[in-house]
Amino acid sequence: MTVFFSVIIPTYNRAQLILETLETVLAQTYQNFEVIIVDDGSTDNTEQIIQKKYGTDDRVRYFYKDNEERGAARNFGIKQAKGDYAVIFDSDDWMHTDHLSTIEECIADHPESKINFITSKYQLKDENGKIIKGFSTHLKQGWYGINEMLKGSQFGCMYAINLHNQRLHFFPSDRKYSTLEDWMFLLKNLQEDNIYLIDKITITVRHHENRSMSMNQRVINARKEVMKWSTDNLILNKQQMKILFSYSAFFCGIHYYLDHQSNQAIKEALYAIRRGGPRKEFLILLLKSLAGRSLINRLKKSN
Numbered sequence: 001m002t003v004f005f006s007v008i009i010p011t012y013n014r015a016q017l018i019l020e021t022l023e024t025v026l027a028q029t030y031q032n033f034e035v036i037i038v039d040d041g042s043t044d045n046t047e048q049i050i051q052k053k054y055g056t057d058d059r060v061r062y063f064y065k066d067n068e069e070r071g072a073a074r075n076f077g078i079k080q081a082k083g084d085y086a087v088i089f090d091s092d093d094w095m096h097t098d099h100l101s102t103i104e105e106c107i108a109d110h111p112e113s114k115i116n117f118i119t120s121k122y123q124l125k126d127e128n129g130k131i132i133k134g135f136s137t138h139l140k141q142g143w144y145g146i147n148e149m150l151k152g153s154q155f156g157c158m159y160a161i162n163l164h165n166q167r168l169h170f171f172p173s174d175r176k177y178s179t180l181e182d183w184m185f186l187l188k189n190l191q192e193d194n195i196y197l198i199d200k201i202t203i204t205v206r207h208h209e210n211r212s213m214s215m216n217q218r219v220i221n222a223r224k225e226v227m228k229w230s231t232d233n234l235i236l237n238k239q240q241m242k243i244l245f246s247y248s249a250f251f252c253g254i255h256y257y258l259d260h261q262s263n264q265a266i267k268e269a270l271y272a273i274r275r276g277g278p279r280k281e282f283l284i285l286l287l288k289s290l291a292g293r294s295l296i297n298r299l300k301k302s303n
Helices: 015-026 044-055 070-080 099-109 181-189 215-231 238-259 264-276 280-291 293-302
Strands: 004-012 033-040 061-066 085-088 118-127 131-135 142-144 159-162 195-206
Touching: 004 070, 004 099, 015 033, 015 044, 033 044, 033 070, 044 061, 061 070, 070 085, 070 181, 085 099, 085 142, 099 118, 099 195, 118 264, 215 238, 238 264, 238 280, 264 280
Parallel strands: 004 033, 004 085, 033 061, 118 195
Antiparallel strands: 085 159, 118 131, 118 159, 142 195
């Protein structure tokens, strides 16, 4: 039997989370899919719990490989995929039951467009079950290109990829880019293509202390490495470069601020202003950094 979607889930030491994620994937109303779990060198009991519950489920294929980070794990999964589209997913998030059906219906509605990249909107939920915010909610349904990616990833890593696309660029696999491979993937591929956004929230991202984007210094280092990579791998005009570099400084400044490194945050905010102009968000970061996070938190508590 052929499958339309190959849901690719890289995982590393997420034994306490991945079963709940798998339950949401397997509960899809659209059933023409397979699940490819790429265990990226886990040292916990991930394999045992998956084999115990899904070892006889033909929809679930489990692969173990040496640890190389998510980019390499996703590429490995893509190479194993039997479907027409790969659906990239994380091992700690939840699919709403209509996620795959929503994507399939949109693809079917655009037979003339040859959609190579497609995504829906998602929301972030904290450890207490409270919805923090939705992402991309300000964007209308339709096509988006590289210009929408220059400030950062608008769509996370939750997108579907046409595996018959002959121009497909794979995920960067070097560890130094870890946490930002999904953004780099879109930057590279959307130089020659577009991604279609569906105006519907069909994914919930779980916010927890081990979530990769919570590791401030790690993501700062990765962002600086991406800037080096961009000069050799992207063809951008001066205005595009200005946006890319100013918002990367802004991104790093935010994470320095969150890490209580006010002096570094100030430097990044000033660079963002010099490169991109006195934008409101850059100025707010500068003012917060000058005040210091501790003072800001005390003022919040006093109110």
